[in-house]
Amino acid sequence: MRMVRPAYIDDSVLVSSTVADTVEAWSSEDTYAVDAVRYRVIGGVRFQFRSLQADNTDKTPESEPTWWKPEGPTPAWAMFDGGLQTKSSAPDLLGVGLQMPADQRADTLALLSINAASVQVVVTDDVDGVVYDRTFGLISDSGITDIYAYFFEPIVRLPDLILTDLPAGYAGSLVEVSLIDEGGQPSCGALVIGHARKLGDTRWNPSLGIRDFSTKGDAPWGEFVIVEKAYRRRASFSVIVPMGFVDELMDLLPQYRAKPVLWIGDSEFRSTAIFGYFKDFNVELSLPPSLALCSLDLESLV
Numbered sequence: 001m002r003m004v005r006p007a008y009i010d011d012s013v014l015v016s017s018t019v020a021d022t023v024e025a026w027s028s029e030d031t032y033a034v035d036a037v038r039y040r041v042i043g044g045v046r047f048q049f050r051s052l053q054a055d056n057t058d059k060t061p062e063s064e065p066t067w068w069k070p071e072g073p074t075p076a077w078a079m080f081d082g083g084l085q086t087k088s089s090a091p092d093l094l095g096v097g098l099q100m101p102a103d104q105r106a107d108t109l110a111l112l113s114i115n116a117a118s119v120q121v122v123v124t125d126d127v128d129g130v131v132y133d134r135t136f137g138l139i140s141d142s143g144i145t146d147i148y149a150y151f152f153e154p155i156v157r158l159p160d161l162i163l164t165d166l167p168a169g170y171a172g173s174l175v176e177v178s179l180i181d182e183g184g185q186p187s188c189g190a191l192v193i194g195h196a197r198k199l200g201d202t203r204w205n206p207s208l209g210i211r212d213f214s215t216k217g218d219a220p221w222g223e224f225v226i227v228e229k230a231y232r233r234r235a236s237f238s239v240i241v242p243m244g245f246v247d248e249l250m251d252l253l254p255q256y257r258a259k260p261v262l263w264i265g266d267s268e269f270r271s272t273a274i275f276g277y278f279k280d281f282n283v284e285l286s287l288p289p290s291l292a293l294c295s296l297d298l299e300s301l302v
Helices: 075-080 147-152 243-256
Strands: 002-006 014-017 037-042 045-051 068-073 092-099 108-115 118-125 129-137 161-163 174-181 187-198 207-212 215-218 224-227 231-242 261-264 273-284 291-300
Touching (some): 014 075, 045 075, 068 075, 108 118, 108 174, 108 261, 129 161, 243 273
Antiparallel strands (some): 002 187, 002 261, 108 161, 108 187, 118 129, 118 174, 207 231, 215 224, 231 291, 273 291
């Protein structure tokens, strides 16, 4: 079991993007008309606000709801807002360049809720030059279990790509990510990059599922109606941790009780990766003296 604490991404880190942001920054010195749109930087991310009234002067958008209406992140920042429903997209190529801080190492990159034909990731160090350059096709073969399925099942793309082999020895490197789909509109719901921390060894009895928010029921006129809505992925893991790590674990996890984290139960199975929060966390000091048993109940972002 590994947890990847996302690196903090702001204007100093996001140095390039193929997604154009045309919205201007809000200024307390300007007066805005109805429907004027400006952005404010909140938590490093550019969020858009629309003016609801004329003669809108010196009203801070995020704290004046009668004057400004929030409209989510700007197009280039949608993939960095901590959610999966808002997406960045661009024709043919969705590319970003991340200049990691000098003290920031990254060995894990996750692209979540994506639509593309392929992904290229390039890591460049100031001294050693290109230290990582790989291209990944996104055609899924997970459902191809026999020759019939190979020829007749529809071709589907991977919705997520998780890489755990970025060279961690290069702090402050430039990470360039390109989602490619010639003639299409590649998109990405979330890009998560950070340094993984191993918590322990996952026992092979995980429970995976979803929590569905769709509504199903009878309409007033008698017809059965289904309204499809979002869902969240859920997972429960048992993790064996060294006894000497218990105190550190009890100090570490509470720091992320209200922060989205990428949890990887087993790197061999994409379905065991959850980007979200832990709902429940317990440690049992019941194994042999050198080991403890940790249980984690996780739920993804919508």
